[in-house]
Amino acid sequence: MSDAAIWHAVVSLGSAHEDFAERGKESRSMFALKQFTSAIRCLTDSRSPRHADRWRALVVSTIFTYVCTIKGLHDQTRLHLQAGCNLLCELQSLTNKGRVTLNQKKLLNIAQDEDWISSVPVSIAPIQSILANLELHLNALDHGGMTESPTLLLQNKTLNTWRYYTAPRRSHRPTPNSINQAYCAAESLFTGLILFSQEHAKQLGDIQSGVSGSTGLTMLAARQKPYTRCYKEISKAIEIFQHEVDACQLEPHTMLPLHLFQMSNRLLLIQDPEEHDLVKRQDDLSALYKSIVDLAEQVMKLDSIKTRRVSYTQHLFLVAHSGIGQSTRRRAVALLRRPRLEGGWDSLISASLAEAIMDREKEAACEYRLEQNLYPGTTGGGEENGQRLEEVDPIFRVFNITFAFTGQREARAVLRTWREKLDDVAGRSRAIRW
Secondary structure: OOOHHHHHHHHHHHHHHHHHHOOOOHHHHHHHHHHHHHHHHHHOOOOOOOOOOHHHHHHHHHHHHHHHHHHOOHHHHHHHHHHHHHHHHHHHHHHOOOOOOOOHHHHHHHHHHHHHHHHOOOOHHHHHHHHHHHHHHHHHHHHOOOOOOHHHHHHOOHHHHHHOOOOOOOOOOOOHHHHHHHHHHHHHHHHHHHHHHHHOHHHHHHHHHOOOHHHHHHHHHHHOHHHHHHHHHHHHHHHHHHHHHHOOOOOHHHHHHHHHHHHHHHHHOOOOOOOOOHHHHHHHHHHHHHHHHHHHHHHHHOOHHHHOOOOOHHHHHHHHHHOOOHHHHHHHHHHHOOOOEEOOEEHHHHHHHHHHHHHHHHHHHHHHHHHOOOOOOOOOOOHHHHHHHHOOOHHHOEEEEEEEEEEOOEEEEEEEEHHHHHOOOOOEEEEEEO
16 A cells, blocks of 8 residues: 555544454554554645545544444544545545536536546545445444434445345356345345334334334335335345255355345244245244344354355344344343444444343333233232343333443443333433443
């Protein structure tokens, strides 16, 4: 890497990541800080022939955003992210200049700008995707969901991949690229389905409270038809790839991450593409949640080099947040307790947040029983009643979460249950640490 500022920034990022893996080794923390400082010094050195090149500042800002995230410097994370987004807007404005005048001087300036853009030695598109995802993630933490960021959602190509994915032909021999395309589509579908649930919170609330019943389910299932189409295309792709696994042309572990996303997507679909009987679907849900945890654990046991880009934190959090079976949910939390970074997000944060969610559910259920003078044991049934109380009524589940960092390893989360949502009552605040 010929640019000293970028080189020092990358070394700082690598050191910060190693520091995370070793859980805060002081010598490595100091080294990361020195590299961070050296990157700034090289970037601002007026004697550098590239001093005025904004693309350098854009790359360094993006790297610094991740460094600060990993180190728990959350205020600085936002500063570097905003700087990166501002620089990206400036660069994009240069490429979007229209030739709306015949003024020769302006035409010459535009031509020079376009020549300059074409000479940039890095691809802007991946940086744009990284910054958009980070900005969307922080906005979701602030607002308890992604629906408050419509512009970012439209700009994010990754989130919309599921809309146009089609499986390869059966005669097609799987390649790493075709498997990666299916994986990206499954990941995109997962995010799309979560967004769907946030956009249709009112309708889901009506179903939870019994206002709309089967009519509401039918309506939501109809709206999910495009999502179901993608799910079926991914299923076709998995079947094609599986033939290669069975023929020993692909290693079995190659398919695990794709299966993990597909299982999670099946959970999030209103109408199960694999099981149309609603009663049986409900009966099988606890087993499906358990299968997701089992599969995630299998992935975690693989060589870490093979799973560097594989996501499983969000699947485990899905189970911990909305799973059926307290033992399965606790298993998911235990696996989240194994430190891992995904996109700068520490799995320990998800574990602590999941524990706060489960505590709040129990607290909400207890509050309701006290309000109604329904104390444990007063209705009889002994052991059977205890087992029934172990499973949380959906109305006491957490509807949404807003989240704000208050320190390097602590935050304040506001947890709002479905009951509070339906009663138009604010959620409860919880301090969490990890």
